[in-house]
Amino acid sequence: MRLRSNKMSAGKKDEITLLLGRISDGSDTAPGKLLELVYDDLRRLAGAYMQNERSDHTLQATALVHEAYLRLVDWKNVSWQSRAQFFSVAAEVMRKVLIDHARARKAQKRDGHRLVLDEAISLPDHRQIDMIALDDALQNLEKIDPRQAKIVELRFFGGLTIEETAYILKLSESAVRREWTFAKAWFQRELSQTDGR
C-alpha cells in the first residue's frame, strides 16, 4: 500500500499507542482521548477517499480503517487487544464522519446550493439509504440492545468481518452471526418504514 507522505509526528503515534495501552488497562478516560486524537486523521483520510483523489479505487471502510491503523499506530508493539480497541474507536469515528457529512449535505440542499454533479449517477432506488435515519435507528437500538448496536457499528461503519467483530467483542462468531442476522432484518424493517412515510 502506498501512502501519501506521512505528515504525522512520531510523538502523536506514541501518544496513540500509549492510549491504546491504557484502554487495555481499563482507563476510562483513554477511549475519549483516543477518539479525539484520531478523529482528524481519520476524517482527512476518509475525505481523501470520498473526494475521489484516487479515482480508480473502490472505497471501502475495511481498507480505510486498516490503512489508518498502519499509519497511526506503532502496530508492531501493541497487543491484539489494543488493535481491537483501535478498530472499535475507528468505527465510531467513521460513523461520526459519515453522519456529519450526510447532515452537511442535507443542509446544503436545503439552502439551495447546487447539487453535486455525481448524484445524477446514484445507485438504483432500492439501494438508497437515508444515513440520518439509519443513525437515528442505531441510536434507538443502542438503548434497547447496546451490544447488538455495537456489532452494527463495527460491521457497517468499521467494515469489520464477523471474525474480527467477534474478536473485539469477545463473543463467539456464531453469536455475532446470529445478532447480525437479526440486526439486518431489524434495520431493514425500521428503515423501510421510515422511507414509506
Added chain:
Amino acid sequence: MENWQKIKDIFADAIEQPADLRAEFLRAKCDGDNLLFDEVSSLLAASGDFENLIEKNAFDLSSVVGCRVEDYRERHFGKYRIIREIGSGGMGSVFLAERDDGEFTMQVALKIVRQSIADREIISRFRRERQILAGLSHPNIAALHDGGVSEKGEPYLAMEYVDGQTLIDYSVEHNLSIDKKLRLFLKICAAVSYAHRHLVVHRDIKPSNILVTEDREPKLLDFGLAKAFESDSSKTQTALRAFTPAYASPEQIKGGNITTSSDIYSLGVVFYELLTGTKPLNFDNKSFDEIVQTIGGTEPLKPSAVETELKPAHTAQILRGDLDNIALTALRKEPERRFKTVDDFADDIERHLNGRPITARPNTAGYLAGKFIRRNKIAVAAAAFVLLSLVVGLIFSLWQADRVRKERDRAEKRFQDVRQLSNSLLFEISPKIERLPGSVEAREILVKRALEYLDSLSEESQYDQSLRAELASAYEKVGNLQGNIDRPNLSDFAGAVTSFEKARAIRESLPLDSENQYRLALNVSLTSSIRNRQNDVKGSLTDAGLANAIFIDLTSTIPDSIEYKTSAIEAEIEYGQIYSMNNRFAEAVPRFRGALAALARIDNNQIKTRQLTAKGYAFLGNALSWDGNQPDAETEIKKAIIISESLAADYPDDSEIQATVWQTFTLASSVYEDTQPSFSLDLAKRALTIAERAAGADKADSQARYNVGRAFSRLGIMFSKSQKLSQAETNLQESEKIFNELIVKEPKNVIYQRDLGKLYVRMGDTSEKQQNPADALLKYQNSALIFEKIADGDGLNTLALRDLAQSLKSVGAMQIALKQKAEAIKTLEKAKQILANLKAANSIGGFDKQLIEEVETLLRSF
C-alpha cells in the same frame, strides 16, 4: 422493549426453519401473543429482502456520501460481467461474474485486486505466477480460468465459482464424525499434494480458503495467490491480511524460506482445528512480536488433551495416540521434522483409518537429548536431507537411519541425566530455598528451567509409570512456585493452573492408590484456590467440591493419617473461603466451624495445625463480620490474633507463617474497624511492618508487595475513620500506587483490581469527609467502573456485584449532594436492581441488608 430478548430468540429459531414452515412455527412459539407474532413475522419478512440496506458497509453506499466511487457493477473485466459481490478482504473484492462473450456462459468468481496494492512490481509478478497457476487442474482445487489487468490497471482473476461452506463451518453444521472429518481432510491433502508436485506452494492454507460443496467435495481456493500478490513489506501484508496469523508456520512468520513444508504446517493447524474445534496456539492479547515467539517456541497441547465445549466426551479417547502424534508431527517447529511430504501426512491418516500402525512418533529421546547437544550440524544435515531426498531418497535415508540409531544410544544416557537433574532441581534444591525470604527470583529461574525439562520429558514418558508419577509431582511443584498464594509465589496464576492441570491429567491416568489419590486431591484443591484468584468462580467451586469429595473418600479409607487429615481440613477451609469471598456466608461459616472442630480433635501443636487454626478463626471472624454478626465475629477473630502472635514469635523467619500472621492482622483490623478504631489502627500498623519486611527481603515477590499495598490501604482507612484526613489521603495514595503497579504487571489478576476498586471507595469516603463531593463522586465512579468490569468478566461473581451496588449507592449519594437528581435516580435504581437480583439468588449477607435499606432511604428522599 421488554420483549426484546424473546423476540430475538424466536427470530433466531424461526429463521432456521424452512421458509414455508415459518408461519406455523411462529404461531406455535408465540402462543397467542399477537403482538409478538407480528413483531417477529415483520422481521422475518424484512430479512428476506433481496438487497439488505446495511449488508454493505457504509462506504460502499456511494449515494450516501454523494461522491463518486468506483462502481464495479455493470463493469466488464475482459470477457466477464459482474453480477454481485460475494466477499471482500484486505487485498480487494471477490465478485460473482459471468462470462458472456457469446461463446458460452459460465459463472466465475472474479477476484479484483485493489489498486493501491497493485503496484507495478506486483503486477508483473502476478502475470508470471498466473501462468503457473493456470496449469493446475485437480478436482479439489478451484481452477483458475483466466486473468488479466483491466484498462484501469486493476489485476483480476477469474476462478471457478464454488458454492459451499468453509471447512470448519461445514464440519460443525453437519456434525461430522471424526472418521468423516478425516476422509474429508484426505481429499484436501490430495489437492495440496498435487499442487506440490507441480511446484506450487499454497502459502495461505486456512479453513476460509477451503470450501466444501453440498456433495462433500472440498475445494481449495487461492492456490499460490499469496505469492502472486506478495509485496516487499510482507509483514505489513500479514498485519493487513489476517487478524491473527493463526495458520502461519514458524518459518513463515519469521520471514524465512517458505517451502512445501510450510503448507504441511498450515495443514496441520487446519487438521488440529478440525479435530478439536480450537487452534493449537493461543494468541489472545499477544503483540505481534509475542505471537512470533509463541509460534516459534510454544508446543501445542495434544489434541486429545484439548478441552472444548463442542467436543463430545469420548472424542479424547479417539484422538489419543495416533491422531495426537499425527497432528503434532505436522506442527513441529522445525520444517525438517514434520512429515516430509503431504503424502506422508495423508498416508498416516489412512493407516490410522485402516487400523494399521502409523509412522509419526512422539518426540524421541534421541531428539530431546539432541537439543542439549550442539544441534547445528544435525540441522544442516537435516535440511540437506530434505533437499537431497527428493533426488536420492533411498540411499540417503539408509544412511540417516544408521546415524539416528547411533545418536539414539548416546541420547538414552543423556535422557537419564536430564531426568536426574530436573529431579534434583525441584526436589533437592527448591525446598531448601523455599522458606527463605528473598528467594523468589532464584525460584523463578528454577521454575523456568524445570518446565523446559519437564515439557520435553513428558513427551517421552507415556509408557513409563514411575516417570509419569515423578512428572506429575514435578509439575505440581512448579505450579506451587508459580501461584500458590499461601507461599511466596510468582503470581503467575494462569501458568500455575496450566501446570496443575498437566499434573492432574497425568495423575488421572495413573492407578489411584492412596498416595496418588492424596496428591490428586491436593492438586484439585489448590487449582480451585488459584482459579478463584483468577475470577473463575464457577471453576473454583467445582474444583473445591471435587477435592472435598476425594478427601472424604481418602480419609474414610485411611483414617489414621494425620497428614491426609490436615490436608483435608485445609481444603475445607479454602472451600469455605471461596464461598465467603463470593458473599455466600451461610455456606462458608459451617465449613470453617467444621474445619476448626476437626483441628481441635487433632490438637498436636504442630506448626501446620496451629497455622490452619489461626487461618480458620480469621476467616470465620471475617465472614461473620460481613454477615453482620459483630459479637461472634470479634470472639472468633480474637482467637486468631492470639494464635498468630505466638506463631509470629516462634517462627520469625518463616515467610509462610509471616504471611498467615499478616492475613490475620489485616482481617482483624477490618473486623474491629468500627467497634475499636484504635485497636484496629494498631493491627493495621503491625500488618504493615510484617508486609514491608517480607517485601524488602524479596523484591520480586508480588504477593509481598500486594500485602504492603493492603496494609497501607487499611492504615488509610483507619486514619480516615479517626478524621486524620491528610494522613488518610497519603496512605491511600501509597496503596493506589502499589495496586496500579501490580495491575500493570498482572492485568488478569482480579484480586488486585478488586482491591483497587475498594480503595477508590475509601478514597471517596475521605474526599466526602473533606467536604469535596465532586472529587468523592469521581472516586466512587472509578470504583464502580472497576467492579462492573470484574462482574462483566464473570457473571457468577456475586461479590463484585455487591461491591458494585455499594459503589453505586455512594455514587448516587454524591449525585444527590451535587444536585444531579436524574442521574442519582438512575444510579440508585441500578444499585437497587443489583441487590434485588442478589437477594433473589440468595446471595446476600446481613451487612448487605443494611445496604439495601440505605439505597431505599436515598431513593425515598426524592
